Amino acid sequence: MKPLIAYRRLSKERKAKPGAALRPVLGLEAQQFAIDHFCSVEGYEVVGEFSEIETGKGFDALERRPELAKALAAAKKLKCPVIVHKLDRLSRDVAFIAGLMTQRVPFIVAELGPNVDPFMLHIYAAVAEKERRMIGDRTKLALAAAKAGGTKLGSPTSPALLKARADDFAETMRAHVAPVINLSLTRIAGYLNGQNIATPTGGEWQSETVRRLLNRLKGIPA
Numbered sequence: 001m002k003p004l005i006a007y008r009r010l011s012k013e014r015k016a017k018p019g020a021a022l023r024p025v026l027g028l029e030a031q032q033f034a035i036d037h038f039c040s041v042e043g044y045e046v047v048g049e050f051s052e053i054e055t056g057k058g059f060d061a062l063e064r065r066p067e068l069a070k071a072l073a074a075a076k077k078l079k080c081p082v083i084v085h086k087l088d089r090l091s092r093d094v095a096f097i098a099g100l101m102t103q104r105v106p107f108i109v110a111e112l113g114p115n116v117d118p119f120m121l122h123i124y125a126a127v128a129e130k131e132r133r134m135i136g137d138r139t140k141l142a143l144a145a146a147k148a149g150g151t152k153l154g155s156p157t158s159p160a161l162l163k164a165r166a167d168d169f170a171e172t173m174r175a176h177v178a179p180v181i182n183l184s185l186t187r188i189a190g191y192l193n194g195q196n197i198a199t200p201t202g203g204e205w206q207s208e209t210v211r212r213l214l215n216r217l218k219g220i221p222a
Contacts, residue, residue, distance in 0.1 A: 001045035027196035
């Protein structure tokens with residue numbers, strides 16, 4: 001069996017969501033389940049585990065993530081890779097990913113498979129970062145159009161702002177639901193809950209909330 005160091009992370013933002021008292025534990029367990037499944041299929045063995053609840057934002061985030069630093073040190077000592085469930089468990093910041101590559105520790109992303117080289121990890125991170133910027137731009141354009149049409153945007157519950165936020169959230173969910181899009185609404189809800197992906201309000205997914213999400217992704221009015 002080939003050795004691996006496992007690293008799991010939840011963001012502070014996710015921990016702070018309403019009704020999420022048990023979510024950090026469930027989220028870390030879901031990540032570990034995915035890592036364990038990868039190892040059983042690909043012939044790896046986890047010889048060290050590190051986890052933390054910390055932000056992944058910023059190119060200097062490593063200074064605020066001591067458990068990731070420990071995982072890197074352990075991997076260097078054992079001359080083995082660090083594995084994460086998804087690339088965003090390392091970071092969504094391209095500069096941060098690039099900085100990690102200078103540590104000379106290989107990374108495996110369970111979701112992407114065992115043969116993704118560092119160059120492709122940079123590409124995936126760049127695409128994710130670009131997508132977030134495009135979502136932000138779309139939100140600004142939608143709000144500007146609503147304001148030009150006479151809609152008052154000062155209230156956090158204004159229809160235009162709520163719609164823009166809902167549309168942005170739906171876009172962030174597109175990649176998550178793509179692998180299970182042909183399943184029933186109930187099974188999609190179970191999958192998202194199992195992946196510790198919360199609804200916009202921080203709650204659990206139900207068939208109805210999944211239906212509204214899919215309709216919004218298809219451009220069908222909620």
